[in-house]
Amino acid sequence: MAGCSRPAPAKTYPVHGQVLAVDQAKQTITMRHDDIDGLMPGMTMGFQVADPALLQGREPGEIVDGTIEVSDALGRLTSIHRVGFQALPTNTNAALMAEGVLEVGALVPDTAFIDQTDTRRALAEWRGSATLVTFIYTRCPLPDFCPLIDSHFARLQQAIMADAALKSRARLISVTFDPEHDTPAVLTAHAAKLKADPAIWTFVTGDRGTLDRFAARLGVGVIREGDPSITHNLRTTLIAPDGRIAHIYSGSQWNTADVLADLRAAAGARVP
Secondary structure: OOOOOOOOOOEEEEEEEEEEEEEOOOOEEEEEEOOEOOOEOOEEEEEEEOOHHHHOOOOOOEEEEEEEEEEOOEEEEEEEEEEEEOOOOOOEOHHHHHHOOOOOOOEOOOOEEEEOOOOEEEHHHHOOOEEEEEEEOOOOOOOOOHHHHHHHHHHHHHHHHOOHHHHOOEEEEEEEOOOOOOOHHHHHHHHHHOOOOOOOEEEEEOOHHHHHHHHHHOOOOEEEEEOOEEEEOOEEEEEOOOOEEEEEEEOOOOOHHHHHHHHHHHHOOOOO
């Protein structure tokens, strides 16, 4: 006998945060929010609104309370109201969020970097490979933030190098958002500590403006609160060989086996 199932009921969660950008065309609000109990850690991300009227009167800098409704893994804001206002700090890339956070399917713009060998690089050089891009800084003191992302990438590198088909089709890039400290020499030492193979895993820096804009487009908010403290969220992006976003992984708790499977699918490599 054939059975039928009803969709899981929507769940609602309270959210508190600061509005960074409002996009009337896409009907989204980009917000830097606190931890949402039972749903996700605090981060910067864009939310669709359930009703365009919720965008009326919204402006960057607002401190807001709201409600997020999650149904079929999709979250949207169903209510939002202002509880305060705080000017966006100047030591952050928050204002750049107004340019829009790229989502799955979007073409990632070419960007200029400098790698750990002090060589100028362009993101376009990685076209043709399935490329996983993440953001770190070498002085990050929190073990479940940048160091955990480094560990994830080290495990992924081992798996890539053990797979002949994937080795020629998958690449890893770690982008620092601490260019004043993370010079090419510092990145070289950091890469050596992680046993990063430059043929697979590249560390890049650049000028702060370029890095901040690139991070903002990929949904990474950065606040420099004083040397060496940097507050940031975690977001890792899988870029397909055609330069478009294939997957986005928020936080640091993603499973490397799942990401490896996504890498293989994006690269067109079979499981060995």
